[in-house]
Amino acid sequence: MTSNDARVTRLNQLPDRAGRYVLYWMQTSMRAQHNPALESALAYASERGLPCVVVFALTDRFPGANGRHYRFLLEGLAETQTTLAQRKVGFVVLHGAPEETVTAAASEAAVVITDASYLREPRRWRSEIAARVNTTLVQIEGDVVVPVGVASPKEEYSAATLRRKLQPLIAEFSELPLEQPYDSDGSPIDTTSVAPGHPHLEQLLAESPQRVLDELSVDRRIPASGEYRGGFSEAERRLSEFIDRRLAEYATRRNDPALSWVSNLSAYLHFGQISPLYIARRAQAALPPDHPGLESFLEELIVRRELAMNFTFYNPHYDSFECVPDWAKETLRVHSTDTRSELYTLRQLEQAETSDAYWNAAQRQMLRTGKMHGYMRMYWGKRLIEWHRRPEEAFETAVYLNDTYELDGRDPNGYAGIAWCFGKHDRGWPERPIFGKVRSMTAGGLKRKFDIEAYAERWR
Numbered sequence: 001m002t003s004n005d006a007r008v009t010r011l012n013q014l015p016d017r018a019g020r021y022v023l024y025w026m027q028t029s030m031r032a033q034h035n036p037a038l039e040s041a042l043a044y045a046s047e048r049g050l051p052c053v054v055v056f057a058l059t060d061r062f063p064g065a066n067g068r069h070y071r072f073l074l075e076g077l078a079e080t081q082t083t084l085a086q087r088k089v090g091f092v093v094l095h096g097a098p099e100e101t102v103t104a105a106a107s108e109a110a111v112v113i114t115d116a117s118y119l120r121e122p123r124r125w126r127s128e129i130a131a132r133v134n135t136t137l138v139q140i141e142g143d144v145v146v147p148v149g150v151a152s153p154k155e156e157y158s159a160a161t162l163r164r165k166l167q168p169l170i171a172e173f174s175e176l177p178l179e180q181p182y183d184s185d186g187s188p189i190d191t192t193s194v195a196p197g198h199p200h201l202e203q204l205l206a207e208s209p210q211r212v213l214d215e216l217s218v219d220r221r222i223p224a225s226g227e228y229r230g231g232f233s234e235a236e237r238r239l240s241e242f243i244d245r246r247l248a249e250y251a252t253r254r255n256d257p258a259l260s261w262v263s264n265l266s267a268y269l270h271f272g273q274i275s276p277l278y279i280a281r282r283a284q285a286a287l288p289p290d291h292p293g294l295e296s297f298l299e300e301l302i303v304r305r306e307l308a309m310n311f312t313f314y315n316p317h318y319d320s321f322e323c324v325p326d327w328a329k330e331t332l333r334v335h336s337t338d339t340r341s342e343l344y345t346l347r348q349l350e351q352a353e354t355s356d357a358y359w360n361a362a363q364r365q366m367l368r369t370g371k372m373h374g375y376m377r378m379y380w381g382k383r384l385i386e387w388h389r390r391p392e393e394a395f396e397t398a399v400y401l402n403d404t405y406e407l408d409g410r411d412p413n414g415y416a417g418i419a420w421c422f423g424k425h426d427r428g429w430p431e432r433p434i435f436g437k438v439r440s441m442t443a444g445g446l447k448r449k450f451d452i453e454a455y456a457e458r459w460r
């Protein structure tokens with residue numbers, strides 16, 4: 001089996017058939033570059049002498065998504081549309097529930113190809129579509145280095161246990177997909193039969209992402225990020241800047257919130273606008289394999305990120321307190337009767353009105369830009385445990401705030417990061433009030449390690 005075969009999963013048992021086109025339902029990998037699902041669809045189309053049509057199903061009801069997320073998504077999608085047009089690949093934006101719109105768009109497809117997700121709702125879409133279409137539905141995993149099921153058949157205990165399994169597989173899965181020559185000279189495809197109402201949204205998208213957003217009924221209370229613009233070009237610009245200026249010192253400086261010595265690529269990864277394998281290959285080309293900066297970056301980008309995918313794929317409770325290990329549940333519950341010096345309402349937390357200037361600064365950074373510094377996310381999550389009576393409520397608040405305001409929210413990394421604050425993927429520590437045996441973090445620690453006053457001042 002080649003590494004590319006291992007990325008492929010058949011989602012139903014139907015044979016492919018003589019159809020009018022090959023359909024790629026783009027859901028996770030929203031890009032035209034380094035996308036194995038797209039390249040497979042194009043290769044298959046060329047082999048069969050059929051046109052390839054890419055569809056994206058835009059739903060107003062993606063759980064937790066608001067105007068901030070949609071704006072970033074649409075900025076990226078506009079660029080994807082342009083790049084696909086340059087490659088002469090048909091692109092259709094469907095509007096409505098994917099299980100309805102994709103099924104309808106697949107009615108005359110020879111085969112349907114899609115990418116992979118590790119979260120509940122998009123996985124439910126895939127199973128429903130697999131049951132409804134009358135041809136083969138194939139999934140190709142292009143947003144992880146090592147396919148999740150190949151890396152491990154079960155939920156892993158910690159980064160150490162997954163690392164041992166991933167390390168020997170990484171080289172085998174380091175081949176970027178080749179760009180397929182694609183010639184759609186054959187009979188031009190009438191995309192109105194793929195999607196009635198087409199090409200309304202594509203025209204609006206070509207005018208501006210905001211025009212499409214205006215058509216959607218989504219929660220608009222959270223403004224777009226002034227700091228991050230979506231799309232592959234912007235992701236690649238940030239990647240190059242990171243590699244040139246910060247990668248070499250990443251190991252020693254990445255944790256410092258005042259320096260912000262990180263890649264800032266998480267939202268681009270979340271929306272599939274850049275491939276993690278491409279990022280890894282670019283970083284590997286810049287430094288020798290045993291360079292501490294490179295090793296530390298690949299640990300986050302591959303081991304930590306793919307541990308999060310392993311977690312949400314195998315643990316159905318990933319977004320609630322139920323997901324944490326028994327020892328952590330027990331110790332936090334035992335200590336839920338410990339005295340709390342402060343308890344805040346959701347509104348006070350949301351508006352960064354606590355007595356902790358560092359926490360408020362982190363919350364404001366997230367409110368304003370859509371991205372809190374990674375080290376502060378840990379501190380931020382830990383403090384929420386102290387400010388709620390019950391750990392279940394603290395977990396719920398963390399998920400709500402993270403998913404609402406972070407551009408990279410609603411991601412396996414977010415659920416794994418929050419769960420980590422409650423003991424997941426970690427070990428027990430000496431017992432303390434409120435936290436019990438779960439690791440705590442203090443303002444004193446921030447002061448000792450960093451110029452945290454400079455960070456607080458920056459986000460005052």
Ligand SMILES: Cc1cc2nc3c(=O)[nH]c(=O)nc-3n(C[C@H](O)[C@H](O)[C@H](O)COP(=O)(O)OP(=O)(O)OC[C@H]3O[C@@H](n4cnc5c(N)ncnc54)[C@H](O)[C@@H]3O)c2cc1C
Nearest residue numbers: 262263264265266300301305374377381408409413414417
């Ligand atoms: C409470 C909490 C909430 C979090 N919420 C999210 C979230 O909603 N979305 C999200 O993508 N990440 C989340 N993280 C993980 C991590 O903080 C972010 O991925 C990171 O800060 C993103 O910034 P960057 O792209 O500049 O990271 P860099 O340091 O440049 O790292 C490069 C990439 O590696 C991956 N990575 C880095 N750190 C981690 C980590 N600890 N776990 C898993 N992957 C990692 C990310 O994909 C990141 O883009 C959360 C962590 C915690 C503790």
